[in-house]
Structure formats: structure tokens, C-alpha cells
Amino acid sequence: MTSRDIRQKYIEFFVKKGHKEIAPVPLVLEDDSTTLFTSSGMQPLVPYLKGQSHPEGTKLVDSQPCLRLEDIDEVGDSRHTTFFEMLGNWSLGEYFKKEQLSYFWEFLTEELKLEREKLYVSVFEGGSGVGKDEETVKIWKSLEVPEDHIYFYGVKKNWWSRTGTPDKMPPGEIGGPDSEVFYEFTQVKHDPKYGEKCHPNCDCGRFMEIGNCVFIQYVKKEEGTLEELAQKNVDFGGGLERITAAVGDQPDVFGVDLFEGLIKQIETDTDREYAGENKQTMRIIADHMRASTFLIINGVIPSNKMQGYVLRRLLRRSAVKIQKLNPDKIVKVLVETSKKVLENYDGMFGVEKEKQVGLVGEVITTEIERFGKTLDKGLKEVQKIDKINGKAAFDLYQTFGFPLELTEELFREKGQEIKREEFYKEFEKHKELSRTAGIGVFKGGLIADTPKTRKLHTTAHLLQASLRQILGEHVQQKGQNITEERLRFDFSHNSPLSKEEIEKVEKLINEKIEEDLSVSYKTVTLDEAIKEGALGFFKEKYRDTVTVYTIGDPSTRQTRGSLFSREICGGPHVEHTGEIGSVTITKEESAGAGIRRIYIKLL
Ligand code: SER
Numbered sequence: 001m002t003s004r005d006i007r008q009k010y011i012e013f014f015v016k017k018g019h020k021e022i023a024p025v026p027l028v029l030e031d032d033s034t035t036l037f038t039s040s041g042m043q044p045l046v047p048y049l050k051g052q053s054h055p056e057g058t059k060l061v062d063s064q065p066c067l068r069l070e071d072i073d074e075v076g077d078s079r080h081t082t083f084f085e086m087l088g089n090w091s092l093g094e095y096f097k098k099e100q101l102s103y104f105w106e107f108l109t110e111e112l113k114l115e116r117e118k119l120y121v122s123v124f125e126g127g128s129g130v131g132k133d134e135e136t137v138k139i140w141k142s143l144e145v146p147e148d149h150i151y152f153y154g155v156k157k158n159w160w161s162r163t164g165t166p167d168k169m170p171p172g173e174i175g176g177p178d179s180e181v182f183y184e185f186t187q188v189k190h191d192p193k194y195g196e197k198c199h200p201n202c203d204c205g206r207f208m209e210i211g212n213c214v215f216i217q218y219v220k221k222e223e224g225t226l227e228e229l230a231q232k233n234v235d236f237g238g239g240l241e242r243i244t245a246a247v248g249d250q251p252d253v254f255g256v257d258l259f260e261g262l263i264k265q266i267e268t269d270t271d272r273e274y275a276g277e278n279k280q281t282m283r284i285i286a287d288h289m290r291a292s293t294f295l296i297i298n299g300v301i302p303s304n305k306m307q308g309y310v311l312r313r314l315l316r317r318s319a320v321k322i323q324k325l326n327p328d329k330i331v332k333v334l335v336e337t338s339k340k341v342l343e344n345y346d347g348m349f350g351v352e353k354e355k356q357v358g359l360v361g362e363v364i365t366t367e368i369e370r371f372g373k374t375l376d377k378g379l380k381e382v383q384k385i386d387k388i389n390g391k392a393a394f395d396l397y398q399t400f401g402f403p404l405e406l407t408e409e410l411f412r413e414k415g416q417e418i419k420r421e422e423f424y425k426e427f428e429k430h431k432e433l434s435r436t437a438g439i440g441v442f443k444g445g446l447i448a449d450t451p452k453t454r455k456l457h458t459t460a461h462l463l464q465a466s467l468r469q470i471l472g473e474h475v476q477q478k479g480q481n482i483t484e485e486r487l488r489f490d491f492s493h494n495s496p497l498s499k500e501e502i503e504k505v506e507k508l509i510n511e512k513i514e515e516d517l518s519v520s521y522k523t524v525t526l527d528e529a530i531k532e533g534a535l536g537f538f539k540e541k542y543r544d545t546v547t548v549y550t551i552g553d554p555s556t557r558q559t560r561g562s563l564f565s566r567e568i569c570g571g572p573h574v575e576h577t578g579e580i581g582s583v584t585i586t587k588e589e590s591a592g593a594g595i596r597r598i599y600i601k602l603l
Helices: 003-016 041-051 099-110 134-142 242-245 257-270 279-298 308-323 327-345 354-383 391-400 404-413 422-431 451-471 500-513 526-531
Strands: 059-067 083-091 119-124 149-152 159-161 173-182 206-218 228-240 477-480 487-493 520-527 545-550 565-568 583-591 595-602
Touching: 003 059, 003 083, 003 099, 003 242, 041 228, 041 404, 059 134, 059 279, 083 099, 083 134, 083 242, 083 279, 099 134, 099 173, 099 206, 099 327, 099 477, 134 149, 134 173, 149 520, 159 206, 173 242, 173 422, 206 242, 242 257, 257 279, 257 308, 257 327, 279 308, 279 327, 308 354, 308 404, 354 391, 354 404, 391 404, 391 422, 451 477, 451 487, 451 500, 451 545, 451 565, 451 595, 520 526, 526 545
Parallel strands: 119 149
Antiparallel strands: 059 083, 083 228, 119 173, 159 173, 173 206, 206 228, 477 487, 487 595, 520 545, 545 565, 583 595
């Protein structure tokens, strides 16, 4: 069975069970400022898991391309990847544990015909004030899962939220206990290096997690406690690549069809064999090229900021890896591998090979030619350094374009570690790069959903509408970043704002706050949103429905003003602008050619 067959079977299976297939979203959600990448299928569904009604109903299914950087250092073993496809199904307050576990079990054992004896499950043993999940144990037993195939783990393994364990969930974040299914590769012998006894969550490679049933039934409160959600949801996610590996009883995820062609291509172009040490190197290149190709077709360009930095890091790391295999073939390997990626997904997820092959090739070539000029010298420099410190790491970054994480990796190989604080200090001294750009934000990238961040998020909409009224309709949002303390907003405009213009913008926003306009939302098709004049300055998307937030909707009876702002956005927002209080613009500056930046604080 190929990955294509499995993907199709999964969607069809859940459609038969009454689910609606929804369109996956791009890897970069430009209207979701809370995160850098789509890292799980549930991410675009957060508002619906919190209670908003979904236009397609309460039972949904899809396959979603995802990017996770948490495991980047693990890539190269038999099962970790940064880019993967997540098969997902959801119940938005409809069915719960019993149906979910039975459906998934039926899919694995009847549709995919996986051997029952090789399937193991894990259940939440309790923790953080939430009890042991006895109900799930009963259900697994009723499905004839033998007792010795049921394992119990605490919050670290059997709790899921976008930010991890309950203590790491910011206020407003949703999550809950989960139950995972594992496949046992009996041909892999347990390695005692990972512990005396093997078990489903052991890292030796004998077991592979192939699906996670999350029972999203809690929300984190401001006070730090967990509160039951009125709507109890199911959020299932299973990695397609891993499920395909299990179906083929193939313990190496890089052996499945989605990687096979890529690895062969790397072997051919480097003229090296996929064996010994090269195995790990080639796996890393294959993985990073899947991620990079998707990022490029989603509109990301290598840069020193945010998503662009991640793309740069993936491409440059791949270049360094290829350098070891065959230094003359860097660009060729990267370009040819990306073509294979496009081939694998042609016609899916917005991939149109013929149209995109030129763009992807060009982005890779430009980036690597630039890096190639300094790569050799940089690597020689690395060899010369006896003891790495933050300053040397910064110089490698500044002069040779070595992303910090790449330098860290090269020194881990030499048994050295870089003190990140030292690097940051140097970074601070050289103001041309923003600190958020390179470091820190990539592990999770989520911001809290708190009353303050909601207020600032609505302020961003008021700001954009005010700027367009005062400076002109050429103003378009170019970036946004919200912390508890302030809103930072980038927009297209050619000249610095005068004192009067700043005052006018500030005044208009505060007037709209005082008018206490209603903030309402509805889900419509992208076409409808555009027809209604909703702002949403993003490139072509393949998502078919969007949420539109309106401030001062004349059709809402409570509103006291007229329509002021309408934007495509994932929320969340305040319900009335009056909740914001009042705001002040603290700074206006350049953020690059033709782009201005404004900082706003709540008063
Ligand atoms: N959200 C869960 C995960 O990402 C299940 O979909 O694992």
C-alpha cells in the first residue's frame, strides 16, 4: 500500500462515518500571528475547538502538511522528521472517546489490516489535577486490546496541547489527556542503552507512535487552573509517513515511498551510497528539502527573519551536509531533490510541479550561491577555533552566514557548547538584525491568548483601518507581532509619518474604542470575503473558507457606529472595542525599504 492509498483510505473511511473533508491550510498561516508554522492539523481549527461553529459541521477529516522544528536535532534517526503529513479527524463537541477509539482501531485493523498483536496503546495515568483516564482503558479493553498492550504515562507523554504539559499552557490555551497507538517492529531488537526494558515510548526504535487521540476538554484559566470546556472535542492526528512505515512493516520512515525517490536522487547526484554515516546525512537532506520546498511554494523567501530564517537555516544546513558528501554538487542535489518533492505531491496541497519548479530552483540557487561564496572559508574558520564563544559564533553568523544552530551543531560534533547569552549580547550590539529573527521563537512560536493580547490584536485591526483612512489605501499590513506589553505593526508606506499623522492615527483609534463598536466574526468562502471587501493581504491560498472579523458591523444591532474594519483573520479578539480602554503610539520607525513600523501600548 502506498502513502497515496493510505491517505485516500483514511479520508474515505471517515467520510463514510459522517465526516466532512476539509481543505488543508498552507504551512504558513499569514493571518495567524500566534505561530510561525502549521504544526498540527488542529491548528487552524482552534477557534472551532473553543466553540465557534464550523461551516462544514461538527465532524471533520483532512490530511494536513505540517512543519515542526522541535525535533530537528533528532532528524536522521529512523522516525523523526521536520516536515510531515498529518492525517486528522475531529469531533467538535459531537462524538467522544468511545467512537474515536473504535473508529481508529477499525481503520488500523480492518482497513489497513495491521496485525493486532503488533499494536499497543498508551493511556493517561493522571496528573496536574486531572484523574487517570479509566474510561479510555475500558474502551480499549472492550476492543479486545490485551491488558499487557496497555501502558500508562503521565502529563509528559499523554497530555496534548500546542504548548505541551498543563504547566506550559498559556491562559486561553486548550488541551487534554490523550491516548496513543504504537506499532511494534518485532524485527528491531531492544537497545538497553535506552533503558532496561522496552516499552511503547522507548526511543530504541522498536516501537513507533502512529496515532494520537487527544480529548480536548480543558482550557487554561488566567489563575493557572484547568477548566472543563463546555464543548468536549476529539482531535486525532497520525503521521502518514509513520502509518505507511507500519503498513509496510518497515521500521525506517525514510524507507517509505515519499522518501525513497528523494534518497535515490541524492545518491545519484552525490555519487555516494546510502550506507554507514551517509545514511543519516542523506536523511537530513531529504527531510529538509521536503520542508524547504513547501516553504518556498508557500511564499517564504530565505531571510534573517521568522519563517525566512527557518528556510535559510534548513537550506544552509543541507548545503553543509552535502558539502561532506560531494562539495561540487550542492546546488544540483538541492534542486533535483526539490523536484522530486514536487513530483510526490503534484496536484495536492497547492503543489503544481510544472508551474513551481522554476521558482523553487531559483530560490534555492540564489540562496546557496550566496552562501557558497563564504561556506568554505567559514568551515575553515570553524576548524581554526579552539574554544567557541558567543562572539565567534556571531562572527560566523555575520561574516559567513552560518545560522547559530548550524554553528552549534558543528561544535557539538567537536564537543563544545556555545553560551547563547553571549551570542545574544553580540547580537544586541549589532542592531541591524532583530533578536526575534534568529533565535528562541522557533521552538513553539505561540503567544498567549490573554485579555491583553486580545486587546492588542483588535487594536491592530483598528490601526490598519486608521492608517488606510489617514495615509491612503496603499497601506497594507506587512507583519505583526504581539506580546503582553505591546503591539508591533509593519505596513507598506514610503515615508516617515509626521507628528501630525501619528497624532491623527492615535486619535482615530481611540475614537473607535470609545464608540464601543461590536467586534463580530463569520466564516465565509474566500471569494465571499474578498467580495465583501475584507482585507487580507496574502498570496494565493488553497484554503476555501476563512473567518472574517468585522468591527462596527451595521447589521449587528448593538453597534453604535458604522462599519470601520473588515479583515480576514483567525482571531481571537475582544467582543467590543470599549474593552480596550485606550492606547498610545509609542514609536514609529523604518522597518526596511518602503515599510514603516509602529509600536502601540495599552494605557
Ligand atoms: N494535535 C495532536 C497532535 O498534533 C493530535 O492531532 O499530535
